[in-house]
Amino acid sequence: MLEKIKLWNSKKTKEGSQEGIGELDKNSIPQHIAIIMDGNGRWAKKRALPRIAGHHEGMKVIRKITRIANSLEVKTLTLYAFSTENWKRPKVEVDYLMKLPEEFLSTFLPELIEENVRVTMMGDEGEIPSHTLNAVQKAMEQTKDNTGLQLNFALNYGSRSEILQATKDVLKDVKNGIISEEDITDELFSSYLMTKSMSDPDLLIRTSGEMRLSNFMLWQLAYTEFWFTDVLWPDFNEQHFIQAIEEFQRRSRRFGGLQSEES
Numbered sequence: 001m002l003e004k005i006k007l008w009n010s011k012k013t014k015e016g017s018q019e020g021i022g023e024l025d026k027n028s029i030p031q032h033i034a035i036i037m038d039g040n041g042r043w044a045k046k047r048a049l050p051r052i053a054g055h056h057e058g059m060k061v062i063r064k065i066t067r068i069a070n071s072l073e074v075k076t077l078t079l080y081a082f083s084t085e086n087w088k089r090p091k092v093e094v095d096y097l098m099k100l101p102e103e104f105l106s107t108f109l110p111e112l113i114e115e116n117v118r119v120t121m122m123g124d125e126g127e128i129p130s131h132t133l134n135a136v137q138k139a140m141e142q143t144k145d146n147t148g149l150q151l152n153f154a155l156n157y158g159s160r161s162e163i164l165q166a167t168k169d170v171l172k173d174v175k176n177g178i179i180s181e182e183d184i185t186d187e188l189f190s191s192y193l194m195t196k197s198m199s200d201p202d203l204l205i206r207t208s209g210e211m212r213l214s215n216f217m218l219w220q221l222a223y224t225e226f227w228f229t230d231v232l233w234p235d236f237n238e239q240h241f242i243q244a245i246e247e248f249q250r251r252s253r254r255f256g257g258l259q260s261e262e263s
């Protein structure tokens with residue numbers, strides 16, 4: 001059943017009225033939204049600022065999008081914060097990116113707790129500096145019983161290495177007789193991935209005009225709807241997020257089958 005919700009800009013106009021920023025069907029909000037937050041460097045360059053200024057501005061956008069996703073009752077928001085390939089960047093930039101989770105959480109953790117958000121992380125913990133990992137783990141611990149939005153940071157994440165690791169773990173379990181070859185299905189394989197307790201993303205957003213996956217959730221995105229925008233991540237706001245969901249709601253998802261009226 002169609003149940004419309006009208007979204008308003010939180011800021012009032014000069015005349016004191018509120019501006020409508022979109023209309024969504026409450027019953028088909030994507031359960032899991034994944035975002036490749038791209039364009040921080042270009043945003044900074046346009047302003048003759050160092051690249052890290054773009055990352056800092058990008059961090060602030062995370063707060064806005066977390067709040068609106070939570071209020072729309074999205075279940076999971078996965079954010080690609082640092083890829084296994086991002087270590088190739090200059091050390092100053094890497095060091096700065098590794099400080100951002102701490103800064104974000106030291107500023108916003110009380111608000112996340114208040115808003116019932118649960119923080120999680122996926123990625124290879126091995127190479128992440130302990131100060132970064134400790135901050136994220138502390139937030140995970142403090143929010144573990146929250147029942148609202150799951151805010152899932154992909155940090156030192158790479159999809160190919162995730163799939164390779166899952167394959168090795170499956171093989172080990174076959175060798176040890178825990179599972180047999182016949183047990184290996186889509187569902188079983190999914191349960192060996194870092195996303196084992198989540199549904200696959202329904203919607204993927206990538207900002208900044210790039211149209212590639214950059215080693216992000218290659219298995220999980222098999223039937224996901226993609227939405228690309230030229231907007232750079234630091235300029236991304238609630239209105240763009242709603243636009244992406246409006247477009248998602250206009251799409252017909254067939255998962256390789258047919259529309260019911262076509263069969």
Ligand code: FPP
Nearest residue numbers: 037038039040041042058059081100101104
């Ligand atoms: C890609 O833009 C962005 C990143 C590699 C980092 C994204 C990180 C954040 C938005 C902040 C993370 C904060 C927390 C709390 C985890 P780019 O640098 O590749 O931009 P460009 O393509 O314009 O150079």
